[in-house]
Amino acid sequence: WKLFPGPEPDAGIYLRGTPQVQIWDTSRVDVGAQVGSGGLYNNQVNPSKPLKVADLKVGEWNTFRIRMIGDRVSVWLNGELVTDNVILENYWDRSLPIFPIEQIELQAHGSKVAYRDIYIKEFERPEPFRLSEEEEKEGFRVLFDGTNMHEWTGNTKDYVLEDGNIVMHPSKSFGGNLYTKDEFDNFVLRFEFMLTPGANNGLGIRTPMEGDAAYVGMELQILDNEAPIYKDLQPYQYHGSVYGVIPAKRGYLKPTGEWNYQEVIADGDHIKVILNGTTILDGNIREAAKNGTMDHKDHPGLFNKKGHIGFLGHGSEVKFRNIRIKELKN
Numbered sequence: 001w002k003l004f005p006g007p008e009p010d011a012g013i014y015l016r017g018t019p020q021v022q023i024w025d026t027s028r029v030d031v032g033a034q035v036g037s038g039g040l041y042n043n044q045v046n047p048s049k050p051l052k053v054a055d056l057k058v059g060e061w062n063t064f065r066i067r068m069i070g071d072r073v074s075v076w077l078n079g080e081l082v083t084d085n086v087i088l089e090n091y092w093d094r095s096l097p098i099f100p101i102e103q104i105e106l107q108a109h110g111s112k113v114a115y116r117d118i119y120i121k122e123f124e125r126p127e128p129f130r131l132s133e134e135e136e137k138e139g140f141r142v143l144f145d146g147t148n149m150h151e152w153t154g155n156t157k158d159y160v161l162e163d164g165n166i167v168m169h170p171s172k173s174f175g176g177n178l179y180t181k182d183e184f185d186n187f188v189l190r191f192e193f194m195l196t197p198g199a200n201n202g203l204g205i206r207t208p209m210e211g212d213a214a215y216v217g218m219e220l221q222i223l224d225n226e227a228p229i230y231k232d233l234q235p236y237q238y239h240g241s242v243y244g245v246i247p248a249k250r251g252y253l254k255p256t257g258e259w260n261y262q263e264v265i266a267d268g269d270h271i272k273v274i275l276n277g278t279t280i281l282d283g284n285i286r287e288a289a290k291n292g293t294m295d296h297k298d299h300p301g302l303f304n305k306k307g308h309i310g311f312l313g314h315g316s317e318v319k320f321r322n323i324r325i326k327e328l329k330n
Contacts (some may be wrong), residue, residue, distance in 0.1 A: 002114045009058060010109035015068055017102030018091050021075055021083075023113065038064070038066060038075040038082035042091045050075070052080035055107065070148045070161045071098045085160055097150045099122050126164030129322045130314045142188075143180060144323040154209060158313055166320040168201065168313050178311045179209050185306035186328035189264040194319040195256045198227040202243065202312035205266055206304040213312050216301040218285070219243040220264060220273060222318065225250050230298045236294045240280045242272040244295035245302065248281040248287045249272060267328055269303070
């Protein structure tokens with residue numbers, strides 16, 4: 001694309017019929033254009049400005065590479081990453097997610113702009129995960145179907161949508177956890193996860209979004225138990241354990257690189273974890289902590305009535321998919 005000298009050069013590219021990847025004349029400081037092109041201009045909740053200025057001078061040809069997967073957009077301008085995996089909001093109705101499919105549009109704002117060498121590669125769209133008939137009857141709802149992350153918030157830089165999975169990429173090093181937007185009290189949670197060698201993550205339940213979920217809420221460990229680096233852990237630190245409080249049985253994880261299926265039941269003080277068909281934890285947190293916790297630390301959030309569900313990153317790549325939940329009546 002190229003902007004031409006003239007009054008108020010301004011243009012953009014609509015994705016799925018929605019504005020827009022912005023194209024600016026960066027000299028237009030009066031409208032904030034000094035931030036550069038490539039941002040998602042109409043975003044209000046998610047980032048709208050580019051990471052850096054990578055524009056060439058007005059009258060020179062610039063190159064965009066735009067990737068959109070699900071509701072997330074990355075933009076490279078002249079080889080520089082300027083928008084990194086940012087949600088594109090639905091400008092037309094902000095209460096709804098972005099449209100699943102719509103046209104691409106080249107926009108102009110009454111000033112002269114040129115586009116050339118336009119080509120596209122479509123990615124295969126994963127089939128969305130669907131509940132079984134039995135789960136539908138039981139009242140489950142889907143928290144992640146492989147096509148979008150609309151139910152989630154928090155660290156959406158490290159936790160990204162790839163090939164129908166939520167993948168934690170610690171190399172991005174933004175830090176922070178991924179949480180459900182909604183809070184839950186008593187529930188049955190089902191999901192699948194895949195570990196890499198030495199992987200360490202966690203499942204936060206009834207937790208706020210701030211603080212260490214293992215203490216301000218409750219953490220169920222997600223861990224490659226067999227990795228040599230973890231051979232000296234305490235029993236309450238291995239996979240499926242209520243971290244610091246109740247240890248889980250070992251020996252039921254599948255080899256790294258294979259999918260594990262896990263069900264978590266949180267019903268009042270009763271916590272149950274079923275891994276690949278075997279119950280590895282079945283205990284009462286109040287009973288377990290009545291004389292102090294196993295790790296001898298304070299867990300002020302252990303008896304929270306409700307809170308968010310979260311994936312707690314510890315610098316390892318882990319994949320999650322097919323996440324669904326049934327809320328239990330109090």
